[in-house]
Amino acid sequence: MEKIKITKSETSKSKPTTDQLEFGRVFTDHMFIMDYSTEKGWHDPRIIPYQPLTLDPASIIFHYGQTVFEGLKAYLTPDEKVKLFRPEKNMKRLNRSNDRLCIPAIDETLALEAITTLVGLDKDWVPSAEGTSLYIRPFVIATEPYLGVAPSQNYQFIIILSPVGAYYKEGINPVKIAVENKFVRAVSGGTGEAKTAGNYASSLKAQELVADKGYAQVLWLDGVEKKYVEEVGSMNVFFKIDGEVITPALNGSILEGVTRSSVIDLLKHWNYPVSERRISMEEVFEAAKNGKLEEAFGSGTAAVISPIGELSWHGKNIEVNGGRTGKVAKQLYTTLTGIQTGKQADPFNWTINIE
Known part of the structure; x- marks a missing residue:
């Protein structure tokens, strides 16, 4: 299994206060990326500073929607440990989605290692207030520049993190x-x-x-x-x-x-x-x-x-x-x-x- 390379951000973003937390508006300092090509398979797993992507306008994702994603959370415990909840099930489901969308399977062990390494690096972003958490969004996009209707020959597997507030602001209500x-x-x-x-x-x-x-x-x-x-x-x-x-x-x-x-x-x-x-x-x-x-x-x-x-x-x-x-x-x-x-x-x- 290829080792994950880590390039740390030289500066840290300011973190939102609890009352500023929304769903999916603010993102942490780092992100994970891994590339796929038909020649190399999945390769070059890396964690880099959070940044925009550069994609060709003809990338298949933009035209035919060949993409899948997952959603899970990291939680802070009272003794300030960080926990994940059943992440292996998310990775299995990611590959079931990949199969349906003709996207090459991802090594689930590597994907889980990518999540734990990335969350570990940005664990200071896990909010501590009641009901808050760090949302984890793994996703795959088809990046081959091609307007033919066919599975892409190139992909990126990306993971980003977002601190999120309590879903229920005033408690659990019908x-x-x-x-x-x-x-x-x-x-x-x-x-x-x-x-x-x-x-x-x-x-x-x-x-x-x-x-x-x-x-x-x-x-x-x-x-x-x-x-x-x-x-x-x-x-x-x-x-x-x-x-x-x-x-x-x-x-x-x-x-x-x-x-x-x-x-x-x-x-x-x-x-x-x-x-x-x-x-x-x-x-x-x-x-x-x-x-x-x-x-x-x-x-x-x-x-x-x-x-x-x-x-x-x-x-x-x-x-x-x-x-x-x-x-x-x-x-x-x-x-x-x-x-x-x-x-x-x-x-x-x-x-x-x-x-």
Whole structure:
């Protein structure tokens, strides 16, 4: 495995105060880059001062969107250690996305070493306030200057870091969600199960339209029948109905979330009945009508757990759990954030320390 070369920045940027932290606006002093060519494979892994990229205008990324990315976080513990949460799962998912987008696989051990080395170098950027963290964005872009529709012969694998504030400024609160009936996020056989830029670009219009009506996110339905629940915003979604927690089964159009997997593991550990299966909006609304819809929430890296307080579908509204955060959502949020920040025991060995 090729050794990572490190070129340190000669000056350090000023760090934002806690009240200045937003999501993805400020970046640390260093970044990681590794190149790919068909002749050499992946080569020249290096950490350099954070700086702009120089790319040919004909680079394939600009024209055909051949790119994938990941998102994970580093957390500061009460004894000032820095922890990562299940980063190996992100690297495995990165390679699944690579495969779908015809991007050469990356050595997952090297990718993890790149993350730990980069975070270790910039660990002074990990914020310490409650709910804050250092967001880690690994991504791959196709850099060959070519306007033919074909997989690139050149790529760059890049990692950047951004200190981010608490997702919930005033604590974990339920949000209003509109069920999307016109636009679709993805279909089985498409790129829905890959973490690629086009999935997110295509979601913007629906999000923009519901935001104007006061909704925080859209609930995506399947792209064929527009009947079955898939994701909420850019998160996986869960419903607690009559004591059972149900989440849509992975079907080729749903992203396999690291937090989703962790939620399922925790629920089983606590002996909650859990099902991964198709669930229709009719079933959700029927459960609400019969008083059996007890909770609904999204799961993802940014928010960890996002409770749903209201759902709107075909002009009908249902309130979930009286518009309050449910017991299971609270328990999951407290436990996951506790494990991530070292405030609770980690019985699953999900976290790793950065020296």
